[in-house]
Amino acid sequence: MLETTxxxxxxxxxPAMAAARDLxxxxxxxxxxxxxxxxxxxxxxxxxxxxxxxxxxxxAVAIFAGDHGVHAQGVTPWPQEVTAQMIGNFLAGGAVxxxxxxxxxxxxxxxxxxxxxxxxxxxxxxxxxRLVEANIRRGTRDMTVEAALTRAEARAAVETGIRxxxxxxxxxxxxxxxxxxxxxxxxxxxxxxxxxxxxxxxEATGRGTGVDDPTYRRKIEVVRAALRRHxxxxxxxxxxxxxxxxxxxxxxxxxxxxxxxxxxxxxxDGVIAVSAALAAAAFAPHATGAMVAGHRSAExxxxxxxxxxxxxxxxxxxxxxxxxxxxxxxxxxxxGAVRVLHExxxxxSAGVAEK
Ligand SMILES: O=C(O)c1ccc[n+]([C@@H]2O[C@H](COP(=O)([O-])O)[C@@H](O)[C@H]2O)c1
Ligand SMILES: Cc1cc2nc[nH]c2cc1C
Numbered sequence: 130m131l132e133t134t135x136x137x138x139x140x141x142x143x144p145a146m147a148a149a150r151d152l153x154x155x156x157x158x159x160x161x162x163x164x165x166x167x168x169x170x171x172x173x174x175x176x177x178x179x180x181x182x183x184x185x186x187x188x189a190v191a192i193f194a195g196d197h198g199v200h201a202q203g204v205t206p207w208p209q210e211v212t213a214q215m216i217g218n219f220l221a222g223g224a225v226x227x228x229x230x231x232x233x234x235x236x237x238x239x240x241x242x243x244x245x246x247x248x249x250x251x252x253x254x255x256x257x258x259r260l261v262e263a264n265i266r267r268g269t270r271d272m273t274v275e276a277a278l279t280r281a282e283a284r285a286a287v288e289t290g291i292r293x294x295x296x297x298x299x300x301x302x303x304x305x306x307x308x309x310x311x312x313x314x315x316x317x318x319x320x321x322x323x324x325x326x327x328x329x330x331x332e333a334t335g336r337g338t339g340v341d342d343p344t345y346r347r348k349i350e351v352v353r354a355a356l357r358r359h360x361x362x363x364x365x366x367x368x369x370x371x372x373x374x375x376x377x378x379x380x381x382x383x384x385x386x387x388x389x390x391x392x393x394x395x396x397x398d399g400v401i402a403v404s405a406a407l408a409a410a411a412f413a414p415h416a417t418g419a420m421v422a423g424h425r426s427a428e429x430x431x432x433x434x435x436x437x438x439x440x441x442x443x444x445x446x447x448x449x450x451x452x453x454x455x456x457x458x459x460x461x462x463x464x465g466a467v468r469v470l471h472e473x474x475x476x477x478s479a480g481v482a483e484k
Contacts, residue, residue, distance in 0.1 A: 130288045131367075131383075131412075137390035138413040141175030149174035149181070155475040165441060166466040169421065173467055176392050176419055181470035185304035185394055185463050188235035189297040190226065190453040191384055192219060192308030193290065193377035195243030196268035198277060199355070200313040204348045205337055207312045209268070210246055215310050217249030219452075220258050226308060226452035227258065233460045235306065237453075240293055242286050243268060243311075243376030263289045269317075269375055272355040276372045277317065283371035283379045290383020291390075298391050304463065305388045305395045306423070307402040308453025309377050312338075315428060318404040320352045320373035322430035324361045325407035326437050335400065335428035335449075366411035374408070381405035386412060389419035396463060398456040399426035399449065403434035410438060421463055424448055424455030 149171040154160055161167065174180040196212050218224045219239050222231075230237050237258040241248050245268035250260060265285050269277035278286070297305055315337035322333040330352035336345055359372035370379045382405040388395035389409070397403055397420055409416045422440035425431060427449040435442060443459040476483050 130291060131284060134291050134386050134390045135413045138386065138415045140415050141172065141418045142178040143175070145178050145180050146171050146175040149470060152180060152470055155477065156469065156473045157476055157479050157481050158473070163469065165443070166462070166469065169463065169466040170470050172418065173394060176394060178392065182467055183303055184467050184471065187302060188233060188304045188306060188460055189302035190230055190235050190237050190306040190308045190457065191293050191297065192226065192237065192239045192310055192453055193242050193380040194239060194248070194310040195314065195376035196245035196311060197313035197317060197375055198269045198271035199273060199316050199351060201271050202273055202347070202351045203344065204316045204351055205313045206340060206344070207338055209312050212310055212312045213244050213246045213248045216241065216244065216260070219310070220250060220260055222257060224452060225450060225454050226457065229454050229457035233457050235457060235460065238293065238297065240289065240380065242289055242380045261293065265289070265376055272317065272320065272373050273351055273358065276359065277374060278371045278376065280367055280371045283367050283374065286376045286379035287370070287383035290380035291387035294384045294387025294391065298393050303393065305384060305393060306453050306456040306460065307381050307384060307395065307398045309381065309398070309401040309451050311375060311377050314375050314377060314401050316348060316351060317373055317375040317378055318401045319430050320355050321369060321378060321404035321407060322434050323352060323356060324369050324373060325363050325411060326433045327363070328433055330356065333430040333433055335430060363411060366408045370408055377401065378405045378408070382408040382412065385409040385420065386416055389413065389416040393419065394421055394463070395419050396421045396423045396456040396459060398423055398453050399451050400428035400431040400434070401451060403431050403438065406438055407434050423459035426455065
């Protein structure tokens with residue numbers, strides 16, 4: 130399934146992009162006045178292979194949740210149980226992601242790919258957040274001691290993400306938004322950014338949920354130790370994900386690949402999402418055509434990854450929550466970029482004089 134998905138990911142459609150550029154030039158506004166929205170609309174036309182591209186509606190957030198053996202190294206102040214407890218909060222509708230999803234009119238799907246303790250489940254409701262139980266392992270192994278995952282486990286997580294993308298798109302989603310929950314997951318995210326980005330762990334590692342100076346220094350050394358032990362090869366993305374990644378990172382890479390293969394845009398959230406996006410781009414370089422960077426996380430690794438991917442984030446508000454919150458805030462910007470191509474009059478049709 131991974132191989133067929135990768136094979137289905139092709140380049141952006143040049144004629145559709147040329148048509149979108151031409152249309153942008155005829156709309157009743159000074160050329161270039163919508164800044165980054167114009168190039169985004171052109172890219173989404175190229176992804177859809179048609180101009181105008183469909184409005185990115187309805188929107189679906191997929192929150193992949195997992196735990197991390199590297200938690201034992203003291204890289205986060207939070208207890209591991211918070212991952213499962215926050216799943217309960219997501220399903221009950223009480224987290225920030227739920228508030229932003231209600232505002233944006235987006236559905237929320239929580240996917241347990243690797244939570245260590247059984248998730249706290251809420252009573253099933255027909256509407257509201259949904260739980261997909263796809264646990265591959267109750268948390269990864271400690272990457273400073275051994276590989277976090279076997280290649281088979283990493284592949285199973287990637288393929289779970291591909292499957293979730295397909296299911297959400299089959300159910301009608303016009304855009305997918307990445308979400309994540311996993312106490313400790315900024316440590317493997319930093320390792321992935323350092324491995325794929327070829328930067329020193331000190332440049333890729335941030336303070337996550339907020340750690341003090343001694344913990345931050347230890348966190349950098351933990352990332353350094355894992356990379357030294359495994360020496361992951363960036364040309365082997367499954368190997369990188371298995372040795373120094375996480376189950377939610379691998380599943381997010383799969384979600385991105387699945388969206389790209391179906392030519393549906395995927396709006397990226399924070400550092401966990403963009404570290405997974407580096408893996409997706411290593412599997413299939415053309416997958417970047419489907420990626421839209423929702424925001425610039427405060428984590429330094431996010432800026433490194435966005436630069437490598439050639440993506441400019443739509444908003445930059447110093448967020449560092451995860452869950453999909455930054456992607457949800459950016460969603461109206463993406464919709465606005467496309468809506469312009471559908472609804473704005475041309476100089477010709479509106480009888481407005483050109484300069
Ligand atoms: O999205 C981000 O950039 C981001 C930055 C810092 C923290 N987080 C969230 O915080 C958790 C991981 O933080 P930590 O310090 O436990 O590694 C995890 O649940 C993430 O969703 C997320
Ligand atoms: C409370 C809490 C909520 C979160 N949401 C995403 N990561 C999180 C980490 C914590 C600790």
